[in-house]
Amino acid sequence: MASSTLGAQAPTRSCDIAVIGGGLLGSAFGWGLARRGQVCQVFDEGDTAVRTARGNFGLVWVQGKGLGMGRYARWSLQASRLWRGFADELEAATGLDLAYSRGGLRFAHSEQDLQATVNNLKQIQSDMVEEAYQFETLEHSALKKRLPLVGDIAGATFCEHDGHCNPLMLLRALHQDMQRLGATYRPNTKVERIEPLAGGGYRLLDGQGERLCEAEKLVIAAGHGSRALAEQSGIELPIHADQGQVIVTEKVASAFSYTSDIIRQTDNGSFLLGASSRDVGMDTRTDLSTLGQIARECVQVFPFLRQLRMQRAWGAVRVMTPDGFPVYQHSKSYPGVFSFACHSGVTLAACHALEAAQWVIDGAIPSDFDDFHPKRFHVQASI
């Protein structure tokens, strides 16, 4: 290993793989790589960065994912299959409780809504080619039998693969355990520049031009911060911000043992209601009209929610791609530089940690995942 010749300056540390971003994607990769014996460093900007990992809804969600891309539907199902073992391993290593449990409902307010959901799910099943995920359609009376507190809505679709967890505990467990496994976590360190080295590998620099580290390979997984870094590495990264707001209620006794896409009860008793979807740029503020809309929709599902006091609300911005599907790529011009972006970082954490980390070690994204390459966005119209 080359030692630093910079004297008093911060030493240039070298490693096999540098991961840029310590949110849900970066941490999953950092943990997955350290677990496979790689010497890695994870760089994470400070508290002022846009950090979606701290503002999400905590779903490990499959139902409805991948309409129009079978690969993504299968990847989401794979995530759900891996999640139990993933959570068990992290819990055993850290002693933390990720509060992962399964069984998810997508509520339908009207008959048309229910029919449209069922049609979409059937379409996804036929696109999945390989083994498709199953779901159950529950008309109002069947739903009421399972959930006596449900209001006057048309029904729901149930999928056993859907689940939820405590996403803050997930992030903390990944951070804690990757360091136990030997990864170096470097907080408050924003990577600004990537320079290829003559003999192979890359150097990372901060805003002052200070050397941060040298690495053979890079994983760019910095959420909204990824784009600027990807562009320097010959990688196209079409992502934008999609704002979501979430309401938190007071804690109450257990009243909803499943989860759903808009309502879930956390392990400590609060109900989380959300999350909206708005194209307002990097704005994390909440507003009364959006919160009111969320509350109205959720109260139709469970009228008792009307009686609960709202304790707080927050806004966060999703990392969104033009078609909503993941964008994974390995740079052509900068071999060994990978970039990963997607909006369901909680769900896919298990896949990133347990499967995709190996791709980085192997030096290639399997061709089976070509659908995730951004070249899909510049298909020429055929005549």
Next chain:
Amino acid sequence: MFKRLSEPKAPVTFEFEGQPLKGEAGESIAAALLAAGIIDLRRSGEDDSPRGPYCMIGNCFECLVWIEGQGSRQACREPAREGLKLRRHPGRPDPQAFGGGS
């Protein structure tokens, strides 16, 4: 523990866990309960330990109390009123106990 500096000028009577208490109209429920020597207003939703008013300015939610007919309320932000029936907040109330709605 706490002592009133002067007797209530406009006294109101209310109940906590069935016990009749006196307060000053318009002062907060939290102040009235503290003056009556009651500091244990609720159970923690996490571990069932006893909790009571802390910040007295509506920030910490430590002072939650159960008002019959209304549900969970911050005792430091609700005025004491004649006839109020208060209960110790159970930490995680049963949503069906809220009445109405469902």
